[in-house]
Amino acid sequence: MSHLQREIEEQPDVIARLLSEQSEQAQTIARAIREANPAYICIAARGTSDNAARYAQYLFGIKAKKVVALATPSIHTLYQTAPDLSRALVIGISQSGQSEDIRQVLTDAKAQGSLTISLTNKPESPLAQQADYHFDLMAGEEVSVAATKSYTAQLTAIAMIGAHLVGDADMHTALATLPAAARDTIAAAGDTAQWIERYRYTDRLAVIGRGYNYCTAFEISLKIKELCYISADGWSEADFRHGPIAIVQPGFPVFVVAPRGATSEHAIDLLALLAKRKAESLVITNDDIPEGLARRVLKIPASLPEWLTPITAVIPGQIAAMHLAAARDLPLDKPRGLSKVTNTQ
Amino acid sequence: MSHLQREIEEQPDVIARLLSEQSEQAQTIARAIREANPAYICIAARGTSDNAARYAQYLFGIKAKKVVALATPSIHTLYQTAPDLSRALVIGISQSGQSEDIRQVLTDAKAQGSLTISLTNKPESPLAQQADYHFDLMAGEEVSVAATKSYTAQLTAIAMIGAHLVGDADMHTALATLPAAARDTIAAAGDTAQWIERYRYTDRLAVIGRGYNYCTAFEISLKIKELCYISADGWSEADFRHGPIAIVQPGFPVFVVAPRGATSEHAIDLLALLAKRKAESLVITNDDIPEGLARRVLKIPASLPEWLTPITAVIPGQIAAMHLAAARDLPLDKPRGLSKVTNTQ
Structure with missing residues (x-):
């Protein structure tokens, strides 16, 4: 088994561990944010983060x-300067905690007196050491170069801090169901290796999401690019339909992330447009999709509220990217051109 | 002549008109911003804007x-809610001024007491009427569906407001040379129709920029997608090299926006990486590019400081997108799937 597959399958456990062991730290961080009452939040991150x-x-x-x-x-x-961050909460997100440029943003923010928080998978890393508060993602070592479990851990951490910040009991109740939902999502994707073969020779596709799942579209598109060397564009549904949809010809594959919620009406509307252009629509959803609008429906559990669906909706995309890379005879754990630590200056 | 070509060629005049007729309004807006002393700026916009x-x-x-x-x-x-914008300056940018969702952001901001500014090409539009201050882009009617002159007008407006906000005489001096620089850029692109034929059959490429010209990479990639139906990805040089560079195979065309300045060392470094992968690098620059690193150098004038280069560097990209669409026998003024007014809800 590839490290990639193992790490994808570890995600329910990583999420469960975070929920049980980091709730107190999420609460501490939420309290610090409420006390600081920042005018806005500024997040420094690159790539998956x-x-x-x-x-x-x-x-x-x-x-x-x-x-x-x-x-x-x-x-x-x-440009060796720093904008005024003095009225911001500044959060640095980095799997390795070693990104020099992310650390520099936090250094500058701290010098200006801002509250700083880091989310990393390495408590001993420079970024973790630097921030006023550190949230340990506890994902365990991520050996595969393409990040999967560290991404869902980051999302879970954000959701946990958010729930404590809002102080909403329903949010905490929903969070507790997340590990089972992630497990069900992985189980539902069991036949991906078979049907994904149909896409072996495509060298382009698009991934569309909106609202909470805008991030999901970007993250799935990034995994497909990194692992499959396919030009996979990530788009907001709103931006895509007003121009870039021009690239869609008959047979063009489009992943549409369309869970039930505020964005679903628009997603269905886009699917109808794509059907007219005879695109291949692959829909990630917990909703009912009208007949004829999807080549394939990738199911995520219906149990989660929309705000938590990004943590499950990315998983069928990770699994699809992995099996498509395998179908293309590409290396899963060390794709060309990818390095584990993003050390940008 | 297509409307698209005529509007691309009008850009020096549009910029000159803004500089001579809107300086006072830029100064008024800069004064209002200084008085409000916002904690940060929030900009609502879609697509080219x-x-x-x-x-x-x-x-x-x-x-x-x-x-x-x-x-x-x-x-x-x-989601029918509004985040706390009370300590922000909120700017809406829209060519038509009719985007319902951009207007909603400004409505919510105004209700919270924020300072609001709009930049549009239509002073009678809802967005223009709504804001505390309106900056008229005066670009004249844009008939071609792909936006060109309204984009450079938006950039010029931002540069003018920025120069007044900083109150730097050198910035104003540099701004005054912009129309001539835009004219020279158009003249230098005279042979584009010939050499671009080489790319008639590609269906994917990438466009890379960073810092001030991050926007240029995105805007050129958008024009190529809209006009040529090519999967043209826009990337920050920093993000691209840590993963997505995996898509580059021998012959893969990459536009690299690499003007002289803070980002040039990194751009040259990326060009060396691309050369190793035998990519086709097309470099937009006013710098000297080492032998063997570029298939073609698209020259922009050396006269402008880096902060103003985005207003010229986009032009060779617009012209390349136009001629590539023509080489592919595609309609220039009404590409499929594109509508002039982005009316998103």
Whole structure:
């Protein structure tokens, strides 16, 4: 078994461990945020961690009413200056905790007196040591170069901090069902290796999501690019339909992340447009999709509220990317051009 | 002549008109921003206008030390809530000024007492009427569905407001040379129709930029997608090299936006990596590119400081997208699937 497959399958346990062992730290961090009362949140991250930051934009925006800005680390490193972060909460997210540019954003923020928090999988890392508060993702070593369990751990950490920030009992109840939902999602994807073969020779596709699952579209598209060397574009449903949809010809494969919730009406509407263009629509959902709108429906459990679906909806995408890479005879654990530590300056 | 070509060629005049007729309004807006002293800036925009917002992230971040968040309009429309924008300056950017979701962000911000500004090409539009201050882009009617002159007008407006916000005489001096630089850029691209034929049959490519020209990579990639139906990915140089570079095989075309400045060392480094993978690198630059690292160098004038290069560097990309669409026998003014007004809910 590849490290990649093992790590994908570890996700329910990683999530369960976080929920049981890090609840207190999530509470401590939420309290510090409430006390600081920042005008907004700024998150520094790259790659997969940047997609976790996109999840935070919607979760903190909708539930905690905080605007989340994504930091521009190059301003700190290449242009060697720092914007005014003094009224922000600054969060650094990094699997390895070794990204030099993410650390620089936190260093500058701290010098300005901002509250700083880091989320890493390495408590001894420079980023973890640097921040006022550290949230340990406890995902265990991630050997495969393509990040999977560290991503869902990051999302879970954000959801836990969000639930404590809002102080909503229903959110905590829903969080507790997450490990089982992740387990069911993996089980439901059991036949992926067979049907994915149909896509062996495509060299492009698109992945669409919106709202809470905007991050899911980006993360699945990133996994497909990294593992399968396919030009897989990630898009917001809203942006995609007003222009970039022009790329869709008959047979063009499109993953549409469309769980039940605020975005589903728009997703169904997009699926109808895609059907007219004779696209191949692969729909990740816990909803009923009208006849004829999907080539294949990838099921996620119906039990979760929309705000938690990104933590399950990414999993069929991870599994699809893995099996598609295998069908293309590509290495699963060490794809070309990928390095484990993103050390950008 | 297509409307698209005429509008691309109008850009020097549009920029000159803005500089001469809108300087006072830029100054008024800058004064209002200084008085409000917002904790950060939040920009609501979609598509091409979103790429203008990316320019503002770097320009306001580096020169005026203000963090710029990109708004998440779906939070306001689909999730029907509003994050706390009370300590923000909120800017809406829209060519048509008719985007319902952008207007909703400004409505919510205004209700919370934030300072609001709109940048549109239509002073009579709902968005223009709504904001505390309106900046008229004066680009004239844009008939071609793919936006060109309205984009460079948006960038120029942001640069003008930035220069007044910083109050730097050198910035104003540099701004004054912009129309001539845009004219020279168009002249230097005179042979594009010939050499672009080489790429008639590619159905994918990548466009890379960083820092100030992160926006340029995204905007060129968007034009190529919309006009040529090619899977053209836009990337930050930093993100691209740590994973997505896996998609690059021999002959894979990559546009690299690499003007002289803080990012050039990294761009040259990426070009060396791409050369090893035998990519086809097309470099947009005013710098000297080492022998063997570029299939073709697309020149922009050396006269502009780095912060203004996005307004010229996008032009060779617009022209390349136009001629590539023509080489593929595609319609220039009404590409499939594209609508002029982005009316998202």
